[in-house]
Amino acid sequence: MRIMVLAAAAALLTGGCDRFAKTPPVKPAPGLVALPCDAGNGPLRPHSRSYCVGQRHYVTAPARAGLAGAAEALMIHSPGTPVIYMEASWPLGRRPMPPHLSHGDGRQIDLALFYTDAKGAALPRPPTRSGFGAYEPPRRESERRCTGAEKRSARNDGKDPPADRTWRLDETRTAELVRLLSADRRVRRIFLEPHLKARLGFSNDPKVRFAGCQAARHDDHLHVDFF
Numbered sequence: 001m002r003i004m005v006l007a008a009a010a011a012l013l014t015g016g017c018d019r020f021a022k023t024p025p026v027k028p029a030p031g032l033v034a035l036p037c038d039a040g041n042g043p044l045r046p047h048s049r050s051y052c053v054g055q056r057h058y059v060t061a062p063a064r065a066g067l068a069g070a071a072e073a074l075m076i077h078s079p080g081t082p083v084i085y086m087e088a089s090w091p092l093g094r095r096p097m098p099p100h101l102s103h104g105d106g107r108q109i110d111l112a113l114f115y116t117d118a119k120g121a122a123l124p125r126p127p128t129r130s131g132f133g134a135y136e137p138p139r140r141e142s143e144r145r146c147t148g149a150e151k152r153s154a155r156n157d158g159k160d161p162p163a164d165r166t167w168r169l170d171e172t173r174t175a176e177l178v179r180l181l182s183a184d185r186r187v188r189r190i191f192l193e194p195h196l197k198a199r200l201g202f203s204n205d206p207k208v209r210f211a212g213c214q215a216a217r218h219d220d221h222l223h224v225d226f227f
């Protein structure tokens, strides 16, 4: 679950957040392993090396195996499409891992959605510097959650992108990744905004869930929670 502090997010988007400061290597806690850090190759990659420099790329061994399996399968379904991760956990397994409510113990990870340009050509990565923040808005206002009395706090909300944005959600590749993850017994749940859950065809999938209005929007990334 990602609780986004706008100030931190703004810093993140401009690359100025000190949670990405280079930290000396730390021996990971038992059970935690590092994800691949090569941003240029392989089916499973960080959105940027800053996630590795900040040592926020540790997961449990089953989570790494599940992610690697989904990434290899997605490459077969959609050649040239890596699974791109952002925030995972610290090597010492302490949680929570701010600004998240969770993360930190290696069982949670945030993955990028897939996007196209305005003409439908696949983009290689999310169109933001951090990988977060490219929100896919609901098609109808009636599908929007967390309005009125349930409105997210200002620090947890995100703005819809402009209608004339140069990118669009790639529903096919995003849905395939959700399908692959949901089919993995190691995956406990996947957080997605309700309008995307329905649009992508997961209305009857109990693993795909709404994170609630106390959490940040989950129509710019997937939060995957492993057992």
Ligand SMILES: [Zn+2]
Pocket (backbone or CB within 6 Å): 001, 002, 100, 103, 108, 109, 110, 222, 223, 224
């Ligand atoms: Zn998350």
